[in-house]
Amino acid sequence: MNTPQSSPPPRRSPEQLSGDPAVSDSLDFAGHEFARASLDHCVKCTICETVCPVSAVTPLFSGPKFVGPQAERFRNGESVDHSLDYCSSCGACTLACPQGVQIAELNSQARAVMKADHMPVRDRLISQTTLMGTMMTPVAPLANAVLANKPIRTVVEKVFGVHRDAPMPPAQTQTIQGWLKKRGPRKTPATRGPIVFFHGCAGGYFEVETSKRSIEVLEHLGYEVLVPKQGCCGLAQQSNGLFDQATDAVLKLCDDLRAAGELTIVSSSGSCTGMLKHEAHEIMGVDDERLKDVATRIRDMMEFLLEVADAGELPELSPIEMTVPYHAPCQLKSQGMGMPALDVLRLIPGLTVVESGATCCGIAGTYGLKKEKYEIAQAVGKPLFEMVRDTNPDLALCDTETCRWQIRKGSGVPTEHPVFLIHQALGLS
């Protein structure tokens, strides 16, 4: 019988929600609209279940169909099914859904509503990406030593809930802005006009080499590359349900990028690009002309190179005799542009690229850093790590930063952005 359970969590009326200073318009949105309407398209076909990397490795997560369109019919501005927090927000379900159900978005929104009540300190801290970078850069060797230090990591785990073995970014001695200031004038003249380069926080502080090589490739193609001062896109906050902070961050970033002019924006940070292209709008409901403008103009680095190649404007590439594993990150695939890296790398003579076939590496932004998710994230990544090691123990390719950290840590294989090989094939390294 439909007997109400003994003690449901207290119901929050919309009045209470909107009267709560900690709860914003975007959360109201999360409670009500947009993705929710898409649940009508679900025909229970289970395709989403078959691609979910988390439910594949643990029964603790009830799977995307359950927590998405199924559970949403039972939600009324509140989230009683706390197991939805096991969702890594990789977005594979939304991508696989033939019906157009915004499954991952539904989950992210339900999580935001759930977390409005109780937010672990850890989820606030991890998501402060810029802060983490600025704190670590000047003292990189020390930071790296600290992060490699087991006892210290154990304390970090206890206090903040970040798993002691979780992959951490390698702090660098130089930021991209530092490099730009110190390097000399460009060697070749700009023949194709200006474009804007967006490196993202990780590309600014940790994966500086990726940013450098991307800039050099773009300059080699003849572009004048503008690198405006730029803040964080707020993705980490968004994926931890901190919609207010994330919204502020992404709009501020839009202002930064727009300040450089109405130009094409190219980014080597696949996940931040996704935040700008669609996640801020589709998950948090940010409906702002500045965001729309940036979303329309921004291109992923490899997507941009494919457009150049399709236009017949990519210079000849020198051969690289190598077989290399390539993993397309979930946050890149979810942008619905196929796998441009695969198509561009195919143009390098001699190079055999093996696509990983893996849905997700497990890290899913900050998911795999968390104490209670670490084992799951490692289990998710395991087949990928094995594939990478089996294909080429010396080099793997992947477009996003946290995924590279995860693959490096999980497989022990040096993992770089695909632009590295383009850089090489263009004779720049």
Added chain:
Amino acid sequence: MRKLAVDVVVIGGGSTGVGVVRDVAMRGYSAVLLERADLAQGTSGRFHGLLHSGGRYVVSDPGSATECAEENVIVTRIHADAVEPTGGYFVTAPGDDPEFADKFLAGAAATGVPAREISVAEALRNEPRLNPGILRAVEVQDGTVDGWQMTWGAARSAMEYGAKVLTYHKVTKIDRADGRVSAVHCVDLKDGEDVRIECTFVLNCAGPWAGQVAAMADCHPVDVIPGRGIMIAMNHRLVNRVINRLIYPADGDILVPVHTVSIIGTTDVKVENPDDLAIEPVEVQEMLDAGEILIPGFRKSRALHAWAGARPLIKDSRVSSSDTRHMSRGMAVIDHHERDGLDGMLTIGGGKLTTYRLMAEHIVDEMCRKLGETRACRTASEIVPGSENQKNYVVTHRLHDREEDRLEDQIICECELMSRQMFVKAWDDQPQATFDDIRRQLRLGMGPCQGGFCSMRATGVALETKHIDIERATGLLRLFLKNRWIGLWPILYGDQVRQTALDNWIFNGTLDIDHLPAPEEEVKL
């Protein structure tokens, strides 16, 4: 032939009949309730789920308004588990007369129906899908109620007081001797056995079928005017409160969030036969248009299922018989002594589900008066089984329950989150049930896939309970799919077409269900 002897036979297992048998039993009479199908399979299960605040009648029928307001409070308490106190809005849609709101507020004040005008901005903030063009909004205390669950709750209460509730027992004849009712004959439809029940009183609560029952006692025709109304369930809650049009009651003016769905209702067309209720395409279009006025984009949202119910209205000379909506909602008790020279039988008609308890009280009072006895009604103060903890229904409850037991139990109906244990328990309690009987209690197959994924599971699990054999199991599956389709095809558009095509791929394509051994005779109940 089986034989029974009781004080009172109650005919009709809708909310009224069950309310009556509960009341009779609580007053100390021995009683049997006879229902030819399942409880609340007729009108009480085929409405929109609204527990009236009374607001709907404050202008058109003030007496009903006051009754509704009072019974709303009682039903919300005694049937706590079947009722969700959602609250409701009456809204002036674009084009509606904004001054009606003033009449409404005055009527509400006069009839004791709690009502408060709120700003349009507040209404839109709380119900963001509402038409932003609404002109005025009044908040009332509408709720929603699961008619099946409420009826079963009252039936369980009656059984605790010793009443027998016999479903699938069809009345065939009412004996009279010396101007009095002496016995009721019925047939057990499941096994074909005849049953004769001696009694001193018969209470005819058969609603739209009350005329047919009265005829079995050779009474003069009781003019019941069945008014057909269609309802459409939409896939999810488009609103979280009952939304009414702030106009004189009309077709398609109400949207009710019940369980996981929202139900738009309803039409009103006079019909001859309450067993033959078509869902006319023109009425479906009328409902969708009406929905579009309340919720822009309504037609693009997903319709799951449609059904028709028959209002049990007794003919009233004050209005034309073709206009059933404006006939008296008030209940009418017909005394067969005066009109037919028959003692020991009363017929009740009219009323509405919200006031089912009050109707029962009235007819049982009348019976006591006839019997010359004074026994007080206690149904308003006693909580029915299942509602003891006084917690009202919340839409999240099954999600919460499954969150608790997901790792210990299987989910058979995923759309409505019905677990295997829930199903098995219901089956053990009613081994002769059909899947539709279980559906009415547990919402099996009532979600978006409309049985596409759960009906094969239900068939397998039912067989494993050992209460039925392979032929009946397969027959029940065929019956369930047949019955689901009756409510599906009239609203088959949009996402539900895709669902149907996928379901067909599963049932015909993968399972080849249409080439199972043909039954010698289809299972019907």
Added chain:
Amino acid sequence: MIGAGVAGLTAALRLARAGLNVTLLTKGVGGLQLSQGTVDVLGYSPTDPATRVANPLAAVAELAVADPKHPYAVIGVDAVRTGLAFLHEELGEQLLVGDPETNQLFPTAVGAIRPTCLAQPSMLAGICMDGARFAIVGLRRLKDFHAELIAGNLARTPLPDGGHVSARHLTIDVPARPREVDSSGLTYARAFDDPEFRARFAAELRPELRPEETVGLPAVLGLKDPTAWSHLADLLDHPVFEIPLPPPSVPGMRLNNALMAAARAAGVRVINGSFVDTPVHSGGRLVSVNVETAGAPRTITGDVFVLATGGFESGALTLDSYGEVTERVLGLPLAGLDAAPLLHGDYWGGEQPLFRVGVAVDPSMRVTSPDGSAVPDNLWAAGGILAGAVRWTEKSGEGIAVGSAVKAADAIVEELA
């Protein structure tokens, strides 16, 4: 190529094999994954669904006369034969065995017997023949496979030649993973990929089996390891067969994964994730379509386009609340709308004509206009979008798909040569 079901993947692969530059646009995973994982050509007569077809290709050849509106009447038996051979070659004997001239009868998950001609090797031991002795084995934690229902119905179903199979049921409880009682077929398939799990499973089941029994199990015997089922049979020392389940269908996934991998390896550029819209026409030809890539639409141009989007089940055809049927991507004119009524209220009362509605094509699978309105010259169609068949009833889905896909692809190769 628009669509990634069996028709889209087959056509894309064949075009790529012919050296063409193919971009495949898809919204999500294609419908092949939802299928039972066999390749059906024709199981029942399209004009009389009660009649089982013994020789599918022979029956297809007859349809040109018997049912001229049927897609097979336009596709023709030769293209079907070519298509099946192509698919067979691409998938290999590890995934597909059988003879398109002969239907065999396989048990379904409700215990009906279902005809098909090409099945996965893991299903073969389940062919229903007089005197067969089946032990149908359910898994306690898998809710989509009820051994008692299957065995009960199989045992009471007469075979076409009047014979019978005997079938008994048993249910065992071997968890696919700890702490889970509601495991999907896919979860079990992943477990069966692990030889250790197979050994554990076999150790539980083997003592329950009787001599001479053939073991029927849910179709979950491995997803990635094509030898999982035969290894299990060795461990049990009994023949083993798989019975397909409703989605998630592991046999369907095997076929889908294999075809998608082959298409990618053959150089097909796959763009997944967006609905296709905004067709641009010029001079009677389709020039480009848009995909709603995140951020802003991207325009995809092509010399020719193939519409392989499926039927109502995929949303390629829609019926709106006013009763209007629309082809979703290009708004093409449709055939089959003249049937009245398109739907009726008797579930067991015969086909619903709505599901025969679709796109009309000429014998090269080029889209034609049934009502004289304009259609692009460079547009082909294949698979479920074609008008004229209720594929789930007659069991013709894959045959129509691969026949039309290969025919369209070959015509395109010729056109572009």
